[in-house]
Amino acid sequence: MPRRYHPALVTLHWLLALFLIGALIAGRFVLTPQDNADPAKLISFTMHMGLGLTILALMLVRLGVRLGTAHPPRVLTGQPLPDRLAPLTHWALYAVAIAMSVSGIVMSRQTGLPDAVFGDGPMPADFAEVPARAVHGGLSLLLMALIALHVAAALWHQFIRRDGLMARMWFGPR
Ligand code: HEM
Ligand code: HEM
Structure with a gap:
């Protein structure tokens, strides 16, 4: 078994x-604090949607690399709690x-946002009318909590347990 994750996985991580x-x-x-009538929001949306789609593509590539490499x-x-939480948290990070x-x-599809951002369609008045808005907002809080837990665990390993876990997610001889 290798000592480190595959360099492609490290880069993607x-x-x-x-x-x-x-x-x-x-x-x-x-994004959220900006008024939908503010023309500058179009720029924020272009960036947010571009970044979001890039994240989706890279997460799928990463999932393939994770499943396909040693x-x-x-x-x-x-300790039972951290030992059980670690794999759960890792897969939850992918899923969320x-x-x-x-x-x-x-x-964005349900509100016609792509027509407003990439064409000359009207900007949606409010996103709150579609349930996906609440799902997106709720998932964002869950993802923040998972990342906070994950970073706290990484710091605990690195500085308290001192078991060199950070080096496994870095480049070097495998
Ligand atoms: C992993 C990728 C993404 C992350 C981490 C993310 C994160 C967020 C966050 C934190 C918010 C604000 C939530 C709130 O204040 O309740 C938000 C709002 C939003 N996001 Fe994303 N997002 C992602 C991908 C996308 C994609 C791919 C699209 C569209 C194609 C998108 C469209 C929107 C829209 C329309 C809003 C609502 C803005 C508003 O209410 O004014 N997001 N996103
Ligand atoms: C910036 C702060 C972060 C630090 C310090 C950090 C640290 C680490 C470390 C040290 C490992 C190796 C664990 C092991 O050897 O078993 C790891 C693995 C992992 N990290 Fe992070 N991480 C961070 C951010 C993130 C974020 C934002 C995500 C969200 C997707 C993430 C997802 C994962 C996953 C899923 C693994 C398991 C390996 C894999 O399947 O890619 N990490 N992280």
Whole structure:
């Protein structure tokens, strides 16, 4: 068994960490507060939708790489809660990140957003009328909580348990 994750997975892990955290922060603090009648919102939407679709494509490639490459053995701490939570959290991160993009696509199609962003259709007055809006907002909170838990666990391993877990998600001889 290798000592580290495949370099393609390492690259995708850190690139997607940047993209996902960026999309979450920009979505909540830049996109949502903007008024739909504000012409500048079109630029925010172009960026948000472009980033969201890129995340979806890269998450699917990453899932393929994760399933198709050898990975290091599980690190067991001997404590039932973290040992059970770790794989659950990892698969939930995949599922929720993908579901975020899918709910974003459903919401934008149901409100005619692509016609407004890429054509000259009218901007939707409000997204709240479609249930996908609530799903997208709810999933964004869940994803933030999962990322916070995951980062806290990584720091716990690195600085308290000192079991060198961070090096497994970095480049070097496998
Ligand atoms: C920026 C802060 C982050 C840090 C410090 C971090 C750290 C790590 C580390 C050290 C591992 C290796 C775990 C092991 O060896 O078993 C790992 C794995 C993993 N991380 Fe992160 N991570 C971060 C952000 C994220 C984000 C935003 C996601 C969201 C998708 C994510 C998803 C995963 C997944 C799914 C794995 C398991 C390996 C895989 O299937 O890719 N991480 N992370
Ligand atoms: C993983 C990818 C994505 C992430 C992390 C993400 C994140 C977010 C966040 C955090 C919000 C604000 C939620 C709130 O304040 O309740 C938001 C709003 C929104 N997102 Fe996404 N999003 C993603 C993908 C997409 C995609 C692919 C589309 C469309 C094709 C999209 C369309 C929208 C729309 C229309 C809104 C509502 C803006 C408003 O209410 O004014 N998102 N997104």
